Amino acid sequence: MKKIEVEHLNLWYADFHALHDNTMSIREKIITSLIGPSGCGKSTLLRCLNRMNDLIEGVRIEGSVKIDGEDIYQMKSGLTALRKKIGMVFQRPNPFPLSIYENIAFGPKVHHMAKAGELDGIVEESLKAVHLWGELKDKLGKSALGLSLEQKQRLCIARLVAVKSEVLLMDEPCSALDPLATLKIEELMRYLKTDFTIVIVTHNMQQAARVSDETGFMLLGELVEFGRTTDIFTRPKDKRTEDYITGRYG
Amino acid sequence: MANLRKVKEFIIEKLIFTSGIASIVFVALIFIFLLAEGISVLRYVSLGSFIGGQFWYPISDPPKFGILPLILGSLLVTAGAIAMAVPLGIAAAFYIADVAPVKLRNLLKSCVEILSAIPSVVLGFLGIVILVPFLKHFLHLPTGLTALAGSIMLAFMALPTIISISEDAINAVPREYKEGAIALGATHWQTLTRVIIHGALPGIIAASMLGIGRVFGETMAVMMVTGNAAVIPTGLLQPVRTLTATIAAEMGEAAKGSPHYFALFAIGIVLFVISFLINLTADFLLHRGKNR
Numbered sequence: 001m002k003k004i005e006v007e008h009l010n011l012w013y014a015d016f017h018a019l020h021d022n023t024m025s026i027r028e029k030i031i032t033s034l035i036g037p038s039g040c041g042k043s044t045l046l047r048c049l050n051r052m053n054d055l056i057e058g059v060r061i062e063g064s065v066k067i068d069g070e071d072i073y074q075m076k077s078g079l080t081a082l083r084k085k086i087g088m089v090f091q092r093p094n095p096f097p098l099s100i101y102e103n104i105a106f107g108p109k110v111h112h113m114a115k116a117g118e119l120d121g122i123v124e125e126s127l128k129a130v131h132l133w134g135e136l137k138d139k140l141g142k143s144a145l146g147l148s149l150e151q152k153q154r155l156c157i158a159r160l161v162a163v164k165s166e167v168l169l170m171d172e173p174c175s176a177l178d179p180l181a182t183l184k185i186e187e188l189m190r191y192l193k194t195d196f197t198i199v200i201v202t203h204n205m206q207q208a209a210r211v212s213d214e215t216g217f218m219l220l221g222e223l224v225e226f227g228r229t230t231d232i233f234t235r236p237k238d239k240r241t242e243d244y245i246t247g248r249y250g
Numbered sequence: 251m252a253n254l255r256k257v258k259e260f261i262i263e264k265l266i267f268t269s270g271i272a273s274i275v276f277v278a279l280i281f282i283f284l285l286a287e288g289i290s291v292l293r294y295v296s297l298g299s300f301i302g303g304q305f306w307y308p309i310s311d312p313p314k315f316g317i318l319p320l321i322l323g324s325l326l327v328t329a330g331a332i333a334m335a336v337p338l339g340i341a342a343a344f345y346i347a348d349v350a351p352v353k354l355r356n357l358l359k360s361c362v363e364i365l366s367a368i369p370s371v372v373l374g375f376l377g378i379v380i381l382v383p384f385l386k387h388f389l390h391l392p393t394g395l396t397a398l399a400g401s402i403m404l405a406f407m408a409l410p411t412i413i414s415i416s417e418d419a420i421n422a423v424p425r426e427y428k429e430g431a432i433a434l435g436a437t438h439w440q441t442l443t444r445v446i447i448h449g450a451l452p453g454i455i456a457a458s459m460l461g462i463g464r465v466f467g468e469t470m471a472v473m474m475v476t477g478n479a480a481v482i483p484t485g486l487l488q489p490v491r492t493l494t495a496t497i498a499a500e501m502g503e504a505a506k507g508s509p510h511y512f513a514l515f516a517i518g519i520v521l522f523v524i525s526f527l528i529n530l531t532a533d534f535l536l537h538r539g540k541n542r
């Protein structure tokens with residue numbers, strides 16, 4: 001099943017043409033990674049999928065992004081519903097300056113998803129889904145800012161579980177973490193992909209190879225090659241992809 | 251050579267130390283002077299009837315030195331000003347920091363700066379010429395010189411402080427919080443009221459308390475528009491007299507060493523103590539905000 005279809009997507013930051021005619025389709029409930037050198041437009045492409053680029057002044061977008069068949073750039077309303085459905089995890093873990101409990105409850109509250117009394121259950125379920133419940137069940141009232149980086153990142157993922165996001169967009173979710181924490185988050189991703197469609201941007205080619213089922217390689221705003229991860233890494237079709245994965249490119 | 255450097259360092263160190271100590275010394279001196287002059291009023295009136303007395307007739311015979319009307323006048327005018335300036339100031343700060351388009355934002359910031367640059371006499375002057383007649387006419391009052399006029403003037407004076415410091419606090423909230431909330435599907439308004447405000451709260455409280463402090467100690471504008479009647483106020487639509495205005499108006503005519511003169515100094519002590527309490531509360535709230 002195709003979850004997200006990007007067709008002939010072009011994006012400009014004012015005069016700067018950052019995405020050149022990108023086309024790809026992302027399948028449901030697998031992990032798709034986007035790789036490429038710094039500044040090639042990975043984050044920009046990812047942020048097109050939940051319309052976070054709308055926040056930046058001077059951005060212009062052409063082409064279409066369809067999610068479950070609906071073009072998210074044509075719909076007039078429902079931006080908040082879209083962002084609830086397409087959740088995002090950031091490079092620097094960004095829990096709110098609230099308690100652990102309130103961090104998770106935030107989403108269900110703003111989307112009016114829970115009656116009084118149901119929130120406790122949602123918080124528990126969400127923390128269990130990211131394997132934090134055992135560690136944190138006695139500290140739910142404590143500030144989330146006191147957690148370790150890995151715990152913070154898990155909490156940020158739990159926030160998305162709480163609003164029943166269907167897609168998780170992760171922009172270098174491990175780059176602030178140490179190697180052990182990185183492996184643990186990868187393990188979590190594999191566990192979550194039974195329920196979620198995951199798109200991860202990463203600098204780290206080994207990570208893409210380890211964790212993803214499909215991979216897109218980007219260069220200077222162009223989506224050079226997109227396909228099964230094993231194909232991309234063992235028999236790339238494009239010379240530029242081959243240069244990059246064998247380390248011959250910058 | 252090495253010795254010379256040591257001497258130099260020694261001198262500089264002592265100089266810095268002295269400058270640091272100087273501020274403490276000045277505060278102490280001012281307070282001691284105030285206390286020494288003001289305490290003498292107790293020779294003529296008891297503490298209870300000074301603070302709690304309802305009549306301020308400093309030059310009648312015998313004089314009466316009751317400052318309760320003045321304290322209440324100050325508090326009333328301040329409370330009125332705060333009730334207007336704090337909500338307005340915080341809302342304006344949020345608008346400038348997070349809602350207004352860039353061009354409008356810069357324009358608004360300049361306006362706030364200009365507002366803070368208006369001397370209080372000029373503001374008081376505008377108050378007499380425009381605000382006071384307006385209030386009289388609009389609310390059908392016998393006189394427009396009222397506590398309300400004073401509160402409005404003071405609100406104008408407190409606004410720039412509250413707006414600019416709150417705005418700094420809002421801008422200092424990390425961008426990631428906002429992105430995180432928006433990416434979760436929160437609306438702009440929810441992001442502001444549920445996330446950003448938590449990051450900015452200590453700064454906003456500090457801004458409000460500074461605004462209150464500024465208002466409480468203000469003299470000139472209030473003196474010009476409040477009517478200066480030393481009676482116990484029962485509402486905002488009456489003339490009142492504040493502590494500050496009393497000192498400013500009467501210091502010139504009180505003979506040095508007279509009971510009246512001592513009483514004015516004692517009013518100074520009361521002002522000092524209340525201002526100090528306001529600052530203390532601000533500090534307390536700020537720290538509580540930080541430790542959460």
Ligand SMILES: Nc1ncnc2c1ncn2[C@@H]1O[C@H](COP(=O)(O)OP(=O)(O)OP(=O)(O)O)[C@@H](O)[C@H]1O
Nearest residue numbers: 013016018037038039040041042043044045056203
């Ligand atoms: N807000 C912006 N305004 C203008 N140009 C931008 C903006 N954000 C990104 N760019 C430019 O667009 C290009 C793509 O940026 P993007 O952040 O998507 O790259 P990236 O592949 O995620 O890089 P990195 O690996 O460093 O995160 C870069 O050249 C960058 O300078």
Ligand SMILES: [Mg+2]
Nearest residue numbers: 042043044171
């Ligand atoms: Mg990036």
